[in-house]
Amino acid sequence: MKSPLKGSDTTYDVLGIGFGPSNLALAIAIEEHNAGLPPEERLNALFLERQPGFGWHRGMLIDDATMQVSFLKDLVTLRNPTSDFSFLCFLRERGRLIDFLNQKTLFPLRVEFHEYFAWAAERVRHLVAYEHVVAAVDPVRDESGTVTHFDVVCRDPERPGETVSYRARDISVAVGLEPHVPPGVELSERIWHNSQLLPRVTELAAEGTPVNRAVVLGAGQSAAETVDYLHRSFPDAEVCAVFAKYGYTPADDSPFANRIFDPEAVDVYFVAPSEVKQSLFDYHRSTNYSVVDMELIEALYATAYQEKVTGHERLRFLNVSRIRDVVPRDDGSLDIAVEFLPTGEQQVLSADVLVHATGYRPRDLTSLLGEAAKVCLRDDEDALRVSRDHRVETAQGVTAGIYLQGGTEHTHGLTSTLLSTTAIRAGEIHRSLVSRRVASV
Numbered sequence: 291m292k293s294p295l296k297g298s299d300t301t302y303d304v305l306g307i308g309f310g311p312s313n314l315a316l317a318i319a320i321e322e323h324n325a326g327l328p329p330e331e332r333l334n335a336l337f338l339e340r341q342p343g344f345g346w347h348r349g350m351l352i353d354d355a356t357m358q359v360s361f362l363k364d365l366v367t368l369r370n371p372t373s374d375f376s377f378l379c380f381l382r383e384r385g386r387l388i389d390f391l392n393q394k395t396l397f398p399l400r401v402e403f404h405e406y407f408a409w410a411a412e413r414v415r416h417l418v419a420y421e422h423v424v425a426a427v428d429p430v431r432d433e434s435g436t437v438t439h440f441d442v443v444c445r446d447p448e449r450p451g452e453t454v455s456y457r458a459r460d461i462s463v464a465v466g467l468e469p470h471v472p473p474g475v476e477l478s479e480r481i482w483h484n485s486q487l488l489p490r491v492t493e494l495a496a497e498g499t500p501v502n503r504a505v506v507l508g509a510g511q512s513a514a515e516t517v518d519y520l521h522r523s524f525p526d527a528e529v530c531a532v533f534a535k536y537g538y539t540p541a542d543d544s545p546f547a548n549r550i551f552d553p554e555a556v557d558v559y560f561v562a563p564s565e566v567k568q569s570l571f572d573y574h575r576s577t578n579y580s581v582v583d584m585e586l587i588e589a590l591y592a593t594a595y596q597e598k599v600t601g602h603e604r605l606r607f608l609n610v611s612r613i614r615d616v617v618p619r620d621d622g623s624l625d626i627a628v629e630f631l632p633t634g635e636q637q638v639l640s641a642d643v644l645v646h647a648t649g650y651r652p653r654d655l656t657s658l659l660g661e662a663a664k665v666c667l668r669d670d671e672d673a674l675r676v677s678r679d680h681r682v683e684t685a686q687g688v689t690a691g692i693y694l695q696g697g698t699e700h701t702h703g704l705t706s707t708l709l710s711t712t713a714i715r716a717g718e719i720h721r722s723l724v725s726r727r728v729a730s731v
């Protein structure tokens with residue numbers, strides 16, 4: 291389908307920056323709002339995405355990995371259970387509804403949920419401009435000096451080195467997280483972040499590069515998945531998991547703890563004083579951070595034990611340990627010095643691959659927003675002040691709005707970077723956009 295761009299002379303009601311699940315859910319809410327309305331009452335929206343097409347963590351679409359959120363927390367159901375953008379409608383269209391139900395699970399495969407997202411994204415394709423990397427956001431002032439709009443500046447996909455910009459009254463920033471590696475680490479052909487796992491493994495296999503040993507640093511879900519995947523992908527290789535903990539910590543997905551992801555929990559978190567916010571975050575970080583699904587922990591342990599029994603041990607856990615040094619060799623392999631922390635004893639592992647499964651961090655919104663960041667208000671900790679409707683509080687004389695999806699853990703809690711409240715949040719932003727449009731007419 292052709293690009294939906296209507297030209298840079300259009301002034302949009304809202305421009306979305308990034309088109310992952312968060313802004314996709316918003317695009318659907320807008321599409322459903324617009325259906326049946328006369329053109330003058332519709333919200334005019336465009337979403338700018340740097341990738342060439344829809345893609346959700348493609349590098350980690352491991353064949354047997356499952357979602358860590360119920361399929362009922364899809365893009366729409368909690369906002370509008372009758373929406374035909376639901377996961378169930380997707381299944382019906384694919385002819386898999388009854389087969390899925392027979393599995394008796396709430397947790398689809400990650401590859402299947404990706405297919406669902408891509409199916410939904412294609413249905414709102416007319417609202418998206420792919421291959422648009424947003425480089426800056428500039429405030430636009432009227433004659434009185436009031437900031438009434440923003441110009442969103444993108445690298446021009448057709449004219450390298452040049453930019454193209456789009457104007458909107460409001461923007462919705464949902465650029466997700468970025469891979470994090472420890473300071474000083476330089477990624478290379480043999481040193482990866484886990485976000486590149488699948489393409490890198492495919493590349494090595496295509497080149498026929500032998501892998502005798504792979505080392506994985508980290509103890510979270512991505513780390514455990516990477517260990518498991520490398521162990522399966524290279525059946526002759528030794529896979530060493532290196533982490534500072536004694537053992538993997540199981541993710542707490544028990545029913546009471548899971549309520550921290552409820553829409554009401556966002557209300558509670560939002561009004562709580564900062565020390566209560568911090569304690570809620572600390573109490574419940576084991577629902578999401580540096581934890582692993584129990585099933586995967588047990589599967590890894592069972593594999594390691596089976597290898598012990600058969601005497602062919604190629605899955606090793608170097609716990610209470612840290613990587614102290616990595617020296618590349620001329621043949622492309624790596625000498626990795628691993629320290630056992632209790633004794634300080636070091637061993638050097640000769641490895642072909644090192645994967646950092648060392649997490650993700652929020653992207654730097656200040657540099658993304660550029661000049662627009664200067665009209666945003668900040669709290670005592672220098673974090674952006676964000677109102678309940680997900681709109682950044684701005685200085686006086688600014689009527690244009692910046693909505694944030696993600697990057698709001700400090701105001702809206704743990705669900706900020708997750709999928710649990712995506713549908714509800716999209717509904718809240720949509721309602722806020724509509725009320726601001728009505729007020730501005």
Ligand SMILES: Cc1cc2nc3c(=O)[nH]c(=O)nc-3n(C[C@H](O)[C@H](O)[C@H](O)COP(=O)(O)OP(=O)(O)OC[C@H]3O[C@@H](n4cnc5c(N)ncnc54)[C@H](O)[C@@H]3O)c2cc1C
Nearest residue numbers: 308309310311312339340350357358423424465466708709
């Ligand atoms: C492997 C993995 C599995 C996960 N599984 C789950 C799960 O099961 N359940 C759950 O709740 N959460 C999960 N998460 C958390 C994850 O953050 C959310 O699933 C989800 O991706 C958040 O959606 P988003 O749209 O806010 O961000 P993202 O999905 O990260 O999307 C952001 C988009 O913005 C684009 N972008 C970034 N910068 C620019 C720019 N300058 N210009 C234009 N476009 C830009 C990116 O290309 C991307 O498409 C998982 C995370 C990972 C890494």
